[in-house]
Amino acid sequence: MAFFNVKTAEIQADRRVARRYVVDCRARFAMAGGDREGRLTDLSQHGARLETAAPPVPGTTGFLIWE
Numbered sequence: 037m038a039f040f041n042v043k044t045a046e047i048q049a050d051r052r053v054a055r056r057y058v059v060d061c062r063a064r065f066a067m068a069g070g071d072r073e074g075r076l077t078d079l080s081q082h083g084a085r086l087e088t089a090a091p092p093v094p095g096t097t098g099f100l101i102w103e
Contacts, residue, residue: 054081067098076102 056078063076065086074088084100092098 056080061103063102065098065100
């Protein structure tokens with residue numbers, strides 16, 4: 037469970053440049069060390085959010101494959 041400070045969240049500027057779209061589809065992150073299966077829940081021109089039980093370490097390179 038994550039906890040956060042609501043007051044801090046309210047004053048932080050949104051740093052996102054591109055519009056983000058809510059999606060819901062199966063996806064796979066293919067990496068040299070093995071694949072991660074999960075759900076693609078958020079997509080933009082500059083990034084995506086893959087919800088998975090075993091996320092890779094930040095900065096890991098790979099291919100995002102979805103339906």
